[in-house]
Amino acid sequence: xxxxxxxxxxxxxxxxxxxxxxxxxxxxxxxxxxxxxxxxxxxxxxxxxxxxxxxxxxxxxxxxxxxxxxxxxxxxxxxxxxxxxxxxxxxxxxxxxxxxxxxxxxxxxxxxxxxxxxxxxxxxxxxxxxxxxxxxxxxxxxxxxxxxxxxxxxxxxxxxxxxxxxxxxxxxxxxxxxxxxxxxxxxxxxxxxxxxxxxxxxxxxxxxxxxxxxxxxxxxxxxxxxxxxxxxxxxxxxxxxxxxxxxxxxxxxxxxxxxxx
Amino acid sequence: xxxxxxxxxxxxxxxxxxxxxxxxxxxxxxxxxxxxxxxxxxxxxxxxxxxxxxxxxxxxxxxxxxxxxxxxxxxxxxxxxxxxxxxxxxxxxxxxxxxxxxxxxxxxxxxxxxxxxxxxxxxxxxxxxxxxxxxxxxxxxxxxxxxxxxxxxxxxxxxxxxxxxxxxxxxxxxxxxxxxxxxxxxxxxxxxxxxxxxxxxxxxxxxxxxxxxxxxxxxxxxxxxxxxxxxxxxxxxxxxxxxxxxxxxxxxxxxxxxxxxxxxxxxxxxxx
Numbered sequence: 001x002x003x004x005x006x007x008x009x010x011x012x013x014x015x016x017x018x019x020x021x022x023x024x025x026x027x028x029x030x031x032x033x034x035x036x037x038x039x040x041x042x043x044x045x046x047x048x049x050x051x052x053x054x055x056x057x058x059x060x061x062x063x064x065x066x067x068x069x070x071x072x073x074x075x076x077x078x079x080x081x082x083x084x085x086x087x088x089x090x091x092x093x094x095x096x097x098x099x100x101x102x103x104x105x106x107x108x109x110x111x112x113x114x115x116x117x118x119x120x121x122x123x124x125x126x127x128x129x130x131x132x133x134x135x136x137x138x139x140x141x142x143x144x145x146x147x148x149x150x151x152x153x154x155x156x157x158x159x160x161x162x163x164x165x166x167x168x169x170x171x172x173x174x175x176x177x178x179x180x181x182x183x184x185x186x187x188x189x190x191x192x193x194x195x196x197x198x199x200x201x202x203x204x205x206x207x208x209x210x211x212x213x214x215x216x217x218x219x220x221x222x223x224x225x226x227x228x229x230x231x232x233x234x235x236x237x238x239x240x241x242x243x244x245x246x247x248x249x250x251x252x253x254x255x256x257x258x259x260x261x
Numbered sequence: 262x263x264x265x266x267x268x269x270x271x272x273x274x275x276x277x278x279x280x281x282x283x284x285x286x287x288x289x290x291x292x293x294x295x296x297x298x299x300x301x302x303x304x305x306x307x308x309x310x311x312x313x314x315x316x317x318x319x320x321x322x323x324x325x326x327x328x329x330x331x332x333x334x335x336x337x338x339x340x341x342x343x344x345x346x347x348x349x350x351x352x353x354x355x356x357x358x359x360x361x362x363x364x365x366x367x368x369x370x371x372x373x374x375x376x377x378x379x380x381x382x383x384x385x386x387x388x389x390x391x392x393x394x395x396x397x398x399x400x401x402x403x404x405x406x407x408x409x410x411x412x413x414x415x416x417x418x419x420x421x422x423x424x425x426x427x428x429x430x431x432x433x434x435x436x437x438x439x440x441x442x443x444x445x446x447x448x449x450x451x452x453x454x455x456x457x458x459x460x461x462x463x464x465x466x467x468x469x470x471x472x473x474x475x476x477x478x479x480x481x482x483x484x485x486x487x488x489x490x491x492x493x494x495x496x497x498x499x500x501x502x503x504x505x506x507x508x509x510x511x512x513x514x515x516x517x518x519x520x521x522x523x524x525x526x527x528x529x530x531x532x533x
Contacts, residue, residue, distance in 0.1 A: 152349075155350075157321060157347070158345070158347060158351035161345040162365050162412070163416070172364060173353065176355040177355075180355065253396040253398070255398040
């Protein structure tokens with residue numbers, strides 16, 4: 001199938017869904033409106049709301065806050081995950097000692113930490129960053145840990161036979177291997193950074209997309225809730241496209257199709 | 262005339278402790294010397310411990326008994342005089358072909374600006390001058406072996422250890438690689454210990470062919486000198502009468518071991 005054809009079909013899906021939504025929320029079927037506007041709003045109102053946000057410019061501030069929180073959560077969480085993952089993989093004793101605690105914290109639904117973070121760090125951006133960090137950290141940590149432990153035996157032996165010292169093995173073998181595993185989880189970890197930020201905002205904040213949605217919900221402004229969701233989706237897709245670009249640059253050495261490890 | 266001995270395995274025994282506490286003896290009392298400038302091939306049935314022996318010479322494995330001497334000095338730790346060509350892919354997948362070759366020098370502290378042109382020269386001499394920017398996954402199996410060869414040779418090791426390096430390649434590529442190896446080797450005649458299961462390959466390449474018995478507790482059971490003229494062409498040498506005679510003679514010994522090896526591996530499989 002050609003690209004144009006595919007794109008046309010993809011757009012068609014959106015058009016059909018939106019048309020159905022508009023139709024079912026305004027035209028009665030068998031004397032009954034299937035999507036009552038109070039609960040489902042309608043595409044025109046939602047679109048109006050989005051336009052209003054962008055025209056008045058209020059949305060930029062919220063987008064900016066969410067973006068900053070996501071980036072901070074991603075950077076801090078990744079850094080921590082890489083360092084600790086690396087350390088654990090190279091020190092099996094440390095890994096063994098902390099293993100049950102790592103599993104315990106990872107099993108905890110992170111949302112329950114949000115109130116504690118809000119208590120400790122206030123309603124500003126840092127409580128959201130903290131929530132995002134707890135999500136990102138574990139993804140990166142497990143990937144790096146696995147990546148360092150599963151470095152090919154032959155490649156390691158080759159490094160040794162070529163005369164690499166422990167430090168050089170670290171730099172030329174363990175480190176690139178760990179980073180490649182981190183990058184392969186890039187989509188997931190960036191996604192979770194955004195989730196952490198938005199959920200944190202939703203549970204208590206003064207700005208951000210999550211705050212916007214929560215505010216609209218508080219006054220039963222369903223159009224506002226949907227508008228917030230659409231802006232959030234677009235935001236995530238844009239970030240994801242950015243990640244894809246970065247990934248292509250960083251992982252050029254990787255085979256694209258179901259690679260060999 | 263005395264040529265110095267590059268590698269000497271002195272009654273080396275290799276044993277592993279199995280998971281259930283038993284001790285598995287892979288190689289029993291192997292005695293083998295490789296003189297400087299000599300190309301020695303080790304041939305044996307699958308699972309006879311020939312790669313194990315190579316790892317002992319490399320210092321990757323410690324013998325349970327006996328010793329290893331490299332240029333008349335006992336080997337402690339890794340063998341720093343040796344370059345090792347692995348059977349499996351051993352290139353760094355995150356480095357380009359050029360960087361993979363240059364790293365051999367960079368490790369020794371050669372500045373990158375000096376290492377890169379030399380690496381390019383080596384890539385050219387293995388026939389990959391135009392592929393410097395490719396990553397290993399963009400190269401064919403044969404091309405990856407060429408890069409690996411350049412990576413090892415750029416360090417100019419005094420000894421070359423090769424563990425079925427052309428094993429994963431198809432028959433034709435193997436012969437081309439064999440000729441390439443002989444050409445490069447001819448330039449400075451390093452001591453080579455070459456492990457293979459392919460007797461024809463061994464005779465075509467080597468000065469001496471050493472045969473190992475089927476494992477476990479395998480031993481060296483034969484040592485033949487190959488008096489074919491050098492420089493050789495692998496395609497041509499196989500048509501030589503002397504080649505055939507030698508092949509027949511060695512095969513008569515090797516055949517029994519190969520059958521034993523198979524019998525043992527099927528037997529072991531049934532026992533499990």
